[in-house]
Amino acid sequence: MPVLAKKRLRGVRNVILQVINQSCPEVSLSYGRPRHEERVNLVVPVVVVPVERGELFTQQAFTAVTKEFSSTGMAIVLDRPMGLDEVIVGVRRVGELVFLRAHTRHLTSIGGGFFQLGFRLTEVVHAGDYPVLESVML
16 A cells, blocks of 8 residues: 555544544543443434423424433434423334433534533323323324
């Protein structure tokens, strides 16, 4: 392999390793705060229903993909910043849609016009308690 080709390949490897290192939970800076739990990188679709003053706004529900999970939290990827304090998140589990109440912990730009919205998950929400959730699909 010519010397210039090896040099170019080394440059590609350096860039890819930097991207991996900045995105990997094991080496990330945790947004300046220590993490209480390990994170798992996992991309799955979710439906997000905004909640304000206890009222669910299913007409404003949207789908997103997750970036990572812990046992009590998750982060989703958005194409714009959104000011959501509380939401109901629907995620598929063994063929059924399960709903979880969540409170926003952080909103962080991840570049390219995308944002990471982190949630603390607080409780399982039963669709029977909120019949309006039956209209939400994923």
